[in-house]
Amino acid sequence: MNKVQVCFSPELYHLFADDSSIVVVVDIFRATSAICAAFENGVAAIIPVAELEEALEYKKRGYLAGGERNGIVQEGFDFGNSPFSYMKPEMKGKEIALTTTNGTQAIEAAKHAYSVVIGSFINLDALATWLVKKDRDVVILCAGWKNRFNMEDSLFAGALTNLLLESGTFKSECDSANASSLVYRTVKRNMMKFLATCSHRKRLAHLNLDEDVKFCLTPNQSKVIPVLKDGKLVAEKL
């Protein structure tokens, strides 16, 4: 049996790091949802970077570059982390540098893992099937909000944990995985309404992101698994 564990903050990832686990990075609102949308739309690669300056350097060298902090597109960037920004025809086949408040920081924290892949509701079922085939221990790393626990990432962690446990090839002895799973099972019939009471509303409500939120909570729009290879995210298909 493989183990599934959930880590609620990039700052705690060192407690979970080992040489053999696949790490699933999750930032539902909105970085990892946008990344999955981008690959579904045929983007060639995404280069996740931690700092705005680094992303701007890529832009100077001719790359497309996304830069977001606190939900807002940053100066010098053409787009941030809205999934819809990555679904335009002109993105197809392109390589994009990306830096976000939480998601790309979490990728950075996990970059020395055996393998880093990107999870979101967009590719939920495909990701679960892919992980079962890989037959390795899994750590689901929630990007959270500035190293704090957040509800949307842990709900996704619960959804993925459930699918892995249901496969019969995974077990959990991890309280954070079990708590996430329980919360997801309790609220899954009405995630939109439940999340309306949660902190992301305070953070993002004034930005008028209802369409983004709906998109990010709609499962199984893609069968692409974005995988980190030599510092770039590239698409693996199921």
Add this chain to the structure above:
Amino acid sequence: MNKVQVCFSPELYHLFADDSSIVVVVDIFRATSAICAAFENGVAAIIPVAELEEALEYKKRGYLAGGERNGIVQEGFDFGNSPFSYMKPEMKGKEIALTTTNGTQAIEAAKHAYSVVIGSFINLDALATWLVKKDRDVVILCAGWKNRFNMEDSLFAGALTNLLLESGTFKSECDSANASSLVYRTVKRNMMKFLATCSHRKRLAHLNLDEDVKFCLTPNQSKVIPVLKDGKLVAEKL
């Protein structure tokens, strides 16, 4: 309205630290349950220390001293963190130095807060009433297990969050408080059975601590609020 927040790991406490909040330290199995039991039994003071050596120094100077790591009484100590160790008649009126795997580390992390108090199911209702009277923001700091999230501490955090919200004088915009509250409401009718599936069983089951576990999950055995004053925990009564 005062705010209630929940922090799932001492390592993340710096994200919650401010000059004005009361911090409730929680280590249900077993440090903070033992501390509440000790004061209910008339212990005069408990001196929480982070290191075993420090606790042994107190012992040399004539104090009683408790030392626990990984659930086991450590060499040179007469007792660890079983609540029953603190309920003996000879403890009454004494000052005790104490170091444990998680609980005293969490107290250490929060020691510069406006005020540090000890929470457990043993003093749940009294603590909630006391906090409402104090009329300040509250951070519930779960000691967890070696900086990881654990189920029993977050269940208590959920129970206390619920009582504070029900008072009508607290609000929560904290996803970890809301998740804890939801998990507690979902499993509260059968906490023993639910916790039997959780990680503490793996950690402590071989130590034969069923009586301790039952004691630690039995609410409202005391109305004492242990408060940190000048490095010592002392009793405040409701």
